[in-house]
């Protein structure tokens with residue numbers, strides 16, 4: 117699985133975060149294939165927690181600044197991701213509390229599926245739509261040079 121330019125949305129700060137997420141997915145897949153995911157899943161969940169907080173806040177600020185008409189729908193998808201992420205995290209905590217890491221394989225595979233779906237459903241479609249709006253806006257007003 118390699119970064120596909122079709123996944124680029126065309127706003128640099130968004131793309132660089134998305135690439136970071138992509139890299140993390142690759143690390144997780146590698147660990148699953150190497151049967152070392154029980155050592156990796158902790159790092160992935162921790163990464164996702166910070167990532168979701170910071171990345172979603174950035175996109176939501178862009179939307180607010182520009183008066184993006186689909187702000188509410190887009191933000192609702194972010195919230196949904198955070199809810200799914202919370203389930204993954206509590207599963208990990210359960211596994212850690214039990215001291216039995218047998219469940220970490222299943223959790224790693226589920227996490228991978230969630231992230232790949234997110235890449236294809238949210239980033240490639242919903243984020244792309246936002247990025248297009250932002251770029252059009254920059255062209256029109258030439259004001260959002262900080263993007």
Ligand SMILES: [Fe+2]
Nearest residue numbers: 130175239243
């Ligand atoms: Fe995004």
Ligand SMILES: [Fe+2]
Nearest residue numbers: 175238242243
């Ligand atoms: Fe988004």
